[in-house]
Amino acid sequence: MSRRIFADLEKQIEDRREKGLYKEERIIESHQGAEIEVGGRKVLNFCANNYLGLSSHREVLKASREMIRHRGYGLSSVRFICGTQDIHKQLEKKVSEFLGTEDTILYVACFDANGGVFEPFLDQDCAIIADQLNHASIIDGVRLCKARRHVYAHNQMGSGEYEFDGKTLPGLERILQSEEVRGCKYRMIATDGVFSMNGDLAPLDRICELADRYDALVMVDDSHATGFIGKTGRGTPEYFGVMDRVDLVTTTFGKALGGASGGCTSGRRVMIDWLRQVSRPYLFSNTLSPSVVGGTLKVLELLSSTTRLRDKLERNQKYFRRRMTSAGFDIIKGDHPIVPIMFRKFTPNDAPVAQAFARDMLEEGIYVIGFFYPVVAMGQSRIRVQLSAAHSKTQIDRAVEAFIKVGRKHGVIS
Ligand SMILES: Cc1ncc(COP(=O)(O)O)c(C=O)c1O
Structure with missing residues (x-):
């Protein structure tokens, strides 16, 4: 009867899909960087741990x-x-x-x-x-x-x-x-x-x-x-x-x-x-x-x-946090390039909102990922933005504008 595990797993996977909790992998067709290619399109990457922009440094x-x-x-x-x-x-x-x-x-x-x-x-x-x-x-x-x-x-x-x-x-x-x-x-x-x-x-x-x-x-x-x-x-x-x-x-x-x-x-x-x-x-x-x-x-x-790269990263994260806060987003305060954008007001339906938000951001040319249960606790779904020293101010501005547009569409901000 051990082989029954196959059917049991299928069921659990299906259950995750139905609840909007199933994780998909997106395929990248370029080097890692501030700008990457996904699905034949160039998009700005705001979800890598490439904090100092060294992943593809010459x-x-x-x-x-x-x-x-x-x-x-x-x-x-x-x-x-x-x-x-x-x-x-x-x-x-x-x-x-x-x-x-x-x-x-x-x-x-x-x-x-x-x-x-x-x-x-x-x-x-x-x-x-x-x-x-x-x-x-x-x-x-x-x-x-x-x-x-x-x-x-x-x-x-x-x-x-x-x-x-x-x-x-x-x-x-x-x-x-x-x-x-x-x-x-x-x-x-x-x-x-x-x-x-x-x-x-x-x-x-x-x-x-x-x-x-x-x-x-x-x-x-x-x-x-x-x-x-x-x-x-x-x-x-x-x-x-x-x-x-x-x-x-x-x-x-x-x-x-x-x-x-x-x-x-x-x-x-x-x-x-x-x-x-x-x-x-x-x-x-x-x-x-x-x-x-x-x-x-x-x-x-x-x-x-030199501290040039870490200094630039610090300026980037402070600038992004300032702009997102004044746009009205619910972000976890901090002093780090990880900036979680929260969807707490949608609990218990925050996971599908986070996922749909991330999909719409990709349409706008901004690659971010939604995190939800079991990676974070129930009711704590988020988009975890990660800033890099490789981002220019113009690229950060583009990301913020996309967040505002998609945020209004989903009723995250008014
Ligand atoms: C806090 C922390 N520790 C350890 C690890 C694992 O690091 P590695 O990818 O080198 O195994 C990670 C990676 O996600 C992490 O975030």
């Missing part, structure tokens, strides 16, 4: 090609057998320099970094205290580890409203104060630096203060921050002035840092050393390809020499 492409020439296409090995080249060590050193950490270990994805960062340090006598809105890969990493899991909300009002006053974290403190957690061997606070659905930043200054007070380690996933958050783009620890107080940072090379793939864990030397011994996605998965290493090395060189 110098990054050249560095990647040259690295293939010098070090080959692939290594056909995990790191500790015969998969470590001089360039892997160089990249680990450069990432450490960039993030101001003691050492770094590479993974083929940040998903793997998060999958392999808890279990090596924490057993059943330990506690992980995790933000409720952490990325799926942190949640899975925590599941792979025997430590007791405690979840807190970084916003004071629970899951509905994301406006945090930046000062208090009563949920986190309550957990740290509990007898059970105080009695653990080790405690680790695990949080996204930036929450990818909302674009809000974890208040790391407050988190580090609580970690000091209650003797906890701090782990931050900075995938949506490395390269552009903070005055010189070192990420949320720089933004909050706690670069020397965060024990472990995981991040991706698959977003602002060129967007190909790859990730890492960076932090205290002894912890990184231990990860090389026992972290399973590192030990049992192939090494990072030379083309990605070459491209990422070039990206770090570019970002270490």
Whole structure:
């Protein structure tokens, strides 16, 4: 009877289609960039993690090609057998320099970094205290580890409203104060630096203060921050002035840092050393390809020499937020290029509105995507706009004009 699963799955898929929750893939026929080709048409892209516009940057492409020439296409090995080249060590050193950490270990994805960062340090006598809105890969990493899991909300009002006053974290403190957690061997606070659905930043200054007070380690996933958050783009620890107080940072090379793939864990030397011994996605998965290493090395060189791109991105996101707010859209406030446009007044029918809105935006030549349950909670459907340093002011103006036109059509704004 196990084969009945096929029919059951068909039914669940059909159910999703009927509820407007079925996700479709759109096919891109060009490089990644501010302008891309979709279905034979040129459209402006406002939904990539290409924050600094480096995904198709000429110098990054050249560095990647040259690295293939010098070090080959692939290594056909995990790191500790015969998969470590001089360039892997160089990249680990450069990432450490960039993030101001003691050492770094590479993974083929940040998903793997998060999958392999808890279990090596924490057993059943330990506690992980995790933000409720952490990325799926942190949640899975925590599941792979025997430590007791405690979840807190970084916003004071629970899951509905994301406006945090930046000062208090009563949920986190309550957990740290509990007898059970105080009695653990080790405690680790695990949080996204930036929450990818909302674009809000974890208040790391407050988190580090609580970690000091209650003797906890701090782990931050900075995938949506490395390269552009903070005055010189070192990420949320720089933004909050706690670069020397965060024990472990995981991040991706698959977003602002060129967007190909790859990730890492960076932090205290002894912890990184231990990860090389026992972290399973590192030990049992192939090494990072030379083309990605070459491209990422070039990206770090570019970002270490100037803050021009992160400065432009900051101007772009502030300008877009200002214009959308004055047009009357319901946006989640913040200081990040992720700008969620909400449809809360349509609840419980907000998912189909978000989907229809995104389709109409594409008709207007603006590529954005609707996010809805199960990616976000019911009643929290949104279009997640992502700004890039590659966008010109004219392109942002075009997007805002299209939002206004489509917004009026759907009764989102008057
Ligand atoms: C916060 C966060 N962590 C980790 C990941 C996974 O990164 P990667 O694509 O390198 O596996 C993502 C990607 O969606 C992310 O948003």
